[in-house]
Amino acid sequence: MAKPKSIFICSACGAKYSRWQGICSECGEAATISETLVDNAPNPGAKVAARALNGFAGASGSGICTLSSVDLTSRPRISTGFSEFDRVLGGGIVSGSVTLIGGNPGAGKSTLLLQTVGRLCLSHKILYVTGEESLQQVAIRAARLKIGTDRIRIAAETSIDSICEMASVEQPQVLIVDSIQVMHVNGIESAPGSVPQVREGAAALTQFAKRTGIAVFMVGHVTKDGTLAGPKILEHCVDCSIILEAGTDMRYRTLRCQKNRFGAVNEIGVFAMTDEGLKEVKNPSAIFLSRQETVAPGSLAMVTWEGTRPLLVELQGLVDLSLYSNPRRLSLGTDQNRLSMLLSVLHRHAEFSLGDQDVFVNIVGGVKVEDTSADVPLAMALISSFKDRPIDKGTIAFGEIGLTGEIRPVPYGQERIAEAVKQGFVRIVVPFDNAPRRRLNNVDVIPVRRVTDLFNLI
Numbered sequence: 001m002a003k004p005k006s007i008f009i010c011s012a013c014g015a016k017y018s019r020w021q022g023i024c025s026e027c028g029e030a031a032t033i034s035e036t037l038v039d040n041a042p043n044p045g046a047k048v049a050a051r052a053l054n055g056f057a058g059a060s061g062s063g064i065c066t067l068s069s070v071d072l073t074s075r076p077r078i079s080t081g082f083s084e085f086d087r088v089l090g091g092g093i094v095s096g097s098v099t100l101i102g103g104n105p106g107a108g109k110s111t112l113l114l115q116t117v118g119r120l121c122l123s124h125k126i127l128y129v130t131g132e133e134s135l136q137q138v139a140i141r142a143a144r145l146k147i148g149t150d151r152i153r154i155a156a157e158t159s160i161d162s163i164c165e166m167a168s169v170e171q172p173q174v175l176i177v178d179s180i181q182v183m184h185v186n187g188i189e190s191a192p193g194s195v196p197q198v199r200e201g202a203a204a205l206t207q208f209a210k211r212t213g214i215a216v217f218m219v220g221h222v223t224k225d226g227t228l229a230g231p232k233i234l235e236h237c238v239d240c241s242i243i244l245e246a247g248t249d250m251r252y253r254t255l256r257c258q259k260n261r262f263g264a265v266n267e268i269g270v271f272a273m274t275d276e277g278l279k280e281v282k283n284p285s286a287i288f289l290s291r292q293e294t295v296a297p298g299s300l301a302m303v304t305w306e307g308t309r310p311l312l313v314e315l316q317g318l319v320d321l322s323l324y325s326n327p328r329r330l331s332l333g334t335d336q337n338r339l340s341m342l343l344s345v346l347h348r349h350a351e352f353s354l355g356d357q358d359v360f361v362n363i364v365g366g367v368k369v370e371d372t373s374a375d376v377p378l379a380m381a382l383i384s385s386f387k388d389r390p391i392d393k394g395t396i397a398f399g400e401i402g403l404t405g406e407i408r409p410v411p412y413g414q415e416r417i418a419e420a421v422k423q424g425f426v427r428i429v430v431p432f433d434n435a436p437r438r439r440l441n442n443v444d445v446i447p448v449r450r451v452t453d454l455f456n457l458i
């Protein structure tokens with residue numbers, strides 16, 4: 001038998017080297033390169049898929065054809081049974097696609113997939129492979145979740161080779177692998193969860209999915225800093241990468257799409273974790289808004305845009321005299337650099353200086369807002385906190401602030417206003433260019449052009 005060869009792999013980017021070095025030349029990370037033994041045959045992942053595919057239709061590539069002649073009718077999207085999950089996937093599961101579901105331990109990845117399987121199995125053939133839990137543990141959970149189990153086909157397995165072989169015999173429409181970090185590929189010496197194992201395992205499952213048309217879901221764990229464990233290549237090889245995040249109070253879970261070859265990114269789905277598993281939240285705006293009767297200074301509702309829909313969230317700012325020579329600036333849920341930029345704009349164009357004050361910003365409910373429309377509400381919340389004057393509870397705002405102090409329009413202005421009206425807001429601060437042409441009944445729309453206009457509103 002050929003002697004195993006040793007190679008050196010960077011755990012951050014997956015770059016390969018023939019000898020050890022301290023700093024990766026590809027990504028510049030230090031101390032991320034470690035030695036791995038491989039058998040001499042190239043690309044074990046491809047071999048795994050090829051072995052399992054022996055005799056499977058379409059196993060050896062498609063040949064050349066015209067794109068228009070590709071039959072789309074035989075592969076409609078499969079609904080997961082959860083409209084929030086379907087939305088994040090871009091309208092349902094695409095046959096032959098590979099989806100990675102990431103999240104912290106305890107986020108509810110296994111629960112979500114088991115519940116999905118429970119709904120899917122009524123109309124489709126599925127195979128659930130568990131590597132982390134025993135069959136009994138999954139059965140206990142299914143019983144707790146009151147899922148009908150007589151149509152759920154399940155296996156406890158950690159070998160990618162065996163999984164591909166089983167799936168090519170069983171021929172399910174959807175294959176679930178929980179999780180990729182405990183799987184191993186024959187012929188790779190390193191431990192499960194190591195870079196080569198994760199990469200080759202994912203590559204094998206991807207090839208298998210593409211050739212057979214079976215949709216594959218892989219669970220992946222995230223590291224402390226919130227990125228998916230394993231090399232970046234894991235995210236490159238899948239079609240769709242989704243993160244299941246727990247909010248600060250752990251009651252709600254948001255499903256967020258980071259990459260999607262078949263739909264919009266930044267789409268979110270919201271679930272509540274209950275004692276009977278995950279339940280969809282159909283009106284997420286309602287849960288992220290404060291239910292208190294009186295509002296304190298520094299608090300304001302805003303309309304952000306997530307994927308294909310508006311979301312109303314509460315934003316809080318706190319401005320307080322600093323005890324330090326370097327006042328603190330901290331933002332949770334929004335971009336810290338944007339906060340610094342905003343403070344400079346307010347200083348330069350509105351003579352509003354917070355140079356000796358600590359400034360804290362928080363988006364309530366653990367929501368992350370990347371939309372620039374948070375600028376106007378953020379500025380208003382800071383002014384309100386500094387002046388110690390509350391903003392009326394019926395007020396909501398959105399809009400981007402430019403470096404010259406102008407207030408710029410944001411996409412989907414009309415849809416945002418409509419959602420705010422639907423949730424009962426009566427005073428809406430909007431960029432001048434987003435203001436509707438017609439007057440709205442019982443709603444006061446206040447168009448603003450420059451940051452100085454915001455001071456008159458508080």
Ligand code: TYD
Pocket residue numbers: 103104105106107108109110111112141144145273274275276277278
């Ligand atoms: P789990 O799906 O095991 O997480 P992951 O696979 O992402 O590691 O999630 C389990 C968590 O969810 C655990 O903290 C308990 C909670 N949970 C409930 O609150 N209700 C339930 O019905 C279930 C099944 C789990």
Ligand code: MG
Pocket residue numbers: 109110111132178
């Ligand atoms: Mg799990």
